[in-house]
Amino acid sequence: MASTNRVTTKWLGDMAFESNNPSGLKFKIDASPEDGGKGEGLRPKALMLSSLAGCSGLDVASLIRKMKLDVSGFHIETNAELSDAHPQTYTKVSLEFHFFGKNLNRAKLEKAVSLSAEKYCGVMAMFREFAQMGVICHFHEE
Incomplete structure (x- = not known):
């Protein structure tokens, strides 16, 4: 049986x-104040980008541990272009991994990112259905 996720989203007014x-x-x-909200929460489309970066980041963090790589930290900058036509959708998305450390093994870190992008990250696989990925x-x- 396929696994499922279930979330409940409640309107607060x-x-x-x-x-x-x-x-x-x-x-x-x-929503933002310009769109009738109070700007007190996360935006849905940006949440998609956070999910993408989080999914790939979890893969990479796991691979860093498994490969016993010396990395003091990393972050992911996600940039996305929206279509002009409504409904606006992402057409091009890039993830930029920034790795920090004294003895970074660039080849193995690139391999970890590649494995996430091509094999493990389900969110990235979904994004590929509608956007050009980089x-x-x-x-x-350091």
């Missing part, structure tokens, strides 16, 4: 919602 997660945690979604690695020696 105005343009605000509260959504849960299978982890049991909750978060707020709200991944770049940056290395910052």
Whole structure:
């Protein structure tokens, strides 16, 4: 049987919602003041980008541990272009991985990112259905 995820999203009034997660945690979604909200929550399309970066980041963090790589930290900058026509959708998305450390093994880190992008990250596989995807690695020696 295929696994499933279930979330419940509750309207809080105005343009605000509260959504849960299978982890049991909750978060707020709200529109910007320009769009009638109070700007007190996360934006839905940006959440998609956070999900993409989070999915790939979890893969890479796991691979860093498995490969026993010396990395003091990393972050992911996700940039996305929206279509002009409505409904606006992402057409081009890039993830830029920034790795920090003293003895970065660039080849193995690039391999970890590649494995996530091509094999493990289900969110990236879904994004490929509607957007051109790109991944770049940056290395910052400390």
